[in-house]
Amino acid sequence: MASRSIFNKPFDEGTLSKLEIFENYFREWLPVFVSPQKVYWENIQIFDFFSGAGRDCNNVQGSPLIILKVINEYASFINSKKLKVRIVLNELNVDYHAALLKNIQEFELVANVNVEIFNLPFALVFENEFSKMANSANFLFLDQNGIKEITSDVFKRITSLKTTDFLFFISSSFFKRFSDTPEFSSYFPFTRDEIVNTDFYHIHRKVLGYYKSLIPVDKAYYLAPFSIKKIKNIYGLIFGTNHTFGIEKFLNVAWKLDKLRGEANYDIDNEKISTNAPFLFEELSKPTKRQLFEDNFEKLIINGTLKSNTEAYSFALNEGFQLKDANQVLRKLIKSKKISLNSSLINEKLHKCLSENIVVL
Numbered sequence: 001m002a003s004r005s006i007f008n009k010p011f012d013e014g015t016l017s018k019l020e021i022f023e024n025y026f027r028e029w030l031p032v033f034v035s036p037q038k039v040y041w042e043n044i045q046i047f048d049f050f051s052g053a054g055r056d057c058n059n060v061q062g063s064p065l066i067i068l069k070v071i072n073e074y075a076s077f078i079n080s081k082k083l084k085v086r087i088v089l090n091e092l093n094v095d096y097h098a099a100l101l102k103n104i105q106e107f108e109l110v111a112n113v114n115v116e117i118f119n120l121p122f123a124l125v126f127e128n129e130f131s132k133m134a135n136s137a138n139f140l141f142l143d144q145n146g147i148k149e150i151t152s153d154v155f156k157r158i159t160s161l162k163t164t165d166f167l168f169f170i171s172s173s174f175f176k177r178f179s180d181t182p183e184f185s186s187y188f189p190f191t192r193d194e195i196v197n198t199d200f201y202h203i204h205r206k207v208l209g210y211y212k213s214l215i216p217v218d219k220a221y222y223l224a225p226f227s228i229k230k231i232k233n234i235y236g237l238i239f240g241t242n243h244t245f246g247i248e249k250f251l252n253v254a255w256k257l258d259k260l261r262g263e264a265n266y267d268i269d270n271e272k273i274s275t276n277a278p279f280l281f282e283e284l285s286k287p288t289k290r291q292l293f294e295d296n297f298e299k300l301i302i303n304g305t306l307k308s309n310t311e312a313y314s315f316a317l318n319e320g321f322q323l324k325d326a327n328q329v330l331r332k333l334i335k336s337k338k339i340s341l342n343s344s345l346i347n348e349k350l351h352k353c354l355s356e357n358i359v360v361l
């Protein structure tokens with residue numbers, strides 16, 4: 001393996017944050033599909049398109065082994081229901097691929113699942129696999145280096161699938177470094193000035209805005225970002241799902257890691273608020289992001305743009321806030337007699353909530 005291999009040294013802090021989010025979300029995702037008593041999804045597929053070697057030099061597990069570890073935890077469900085679980089791993093580099101094969105062979109898999117390992121360029125595996133994703137529940141992890149692989153075409157095809165959640169990694173700092181190269185403009189429509197004028201810390205929010213613009217306006221689809229600072233660079237994860245339960249679960253993971261804004265492993269708005277020693281005045285301890293959300297949410301309810309409880313909750317999820325955050329505003333409006341709602345407020349499972357119109361008083 002080449003001496004500069006990322007797998008020949010310990011994973012850095014940013015990589016560990018990324019893997020933590022990946023593992024936590026995958027651990028939320030898998031039981032939704034394998035644990036219900038009734039089998040709703042017989043075919044379940046997990047794709048790790050940029051698998052790497054499987055471990056770092058200290059034997060810390062990378063994404064492919066994390067997948068197998070979590071799969072093993074649910075082996076009894078998978079085996080007893082005879083679910084057809086297929087795990088597709090891919091790694092282009094021949095040395096990493098060889099190490100991956102060895103690491104997977106050595107892993108004691110107790111779940112009856114099918115693991116397939118390829119040594120192909122991403123674009124080719126994606127092309128080969130895409131048609132097979134139509135009739136199964138899918139989880140896609142796309143841990144690319146840089147920015148190039150998740151083209152707008154790939155993104156549009158993934159977001160057109162049913163019952164498919166994805167998490168992809170993007171090196172948002174590339175935007176600052178390469179935005180004036182001709183190659184860059186073939187991937188993203190941003191001008192050099194737009195990039196230069198974007199706060200370095202907020203680059204990933206801009207990237208998310210671009211991907212959001214690729215989703216048709218009338219399509220219910222949820223995207224959420226998580227920014228990761230690694231030494232001097234900003235990287236980011238983008239999560240996508242067409243199901244409210246998927247975004248609820250991802251936001252649970254994100255808010256556990258970032259208790260102030262649910263969005264980054266650093267102080268993304270540079271507000272220097274500490275959760276351990278909050279400012280004396282409550283308003284100084286409230287992140288601007290939360291204040292802006294609450295003000296806007298209240299305005300849209302009062303002016304009738306958000307007409308029902310389900311519309312209001314769905315809006316909050318799209319803004320990266322949890323249902324309990326929406327409830328704080330709804331409760332305040334009910335208490336001050338600005339609105340009325342008969343049904344009780346919910347904290348999870350928006351897909352099970354009956355829609356009720358909000359009455360503005």
Ligand SMILES: C[S@@+](CC[C@H](N)C(=O)[O-])C[C@H]1O[C@@H](n2cnc3c(N)ncnc32)[C@H](O)[C@@H]1O
Nearest residue numbers: 050051052062063091092093120121122143145
């Ligand atoms: C960030 S690493 C993946 C790390 C891995 N997911 C983990 O958790 O340990 C990205 C990997 O993608 C591989 N790669 C780069 N370009 C690729 C391509 N076009 N197709 C498939 N793999 C590629 C690299 O060799 C590298 O091992």
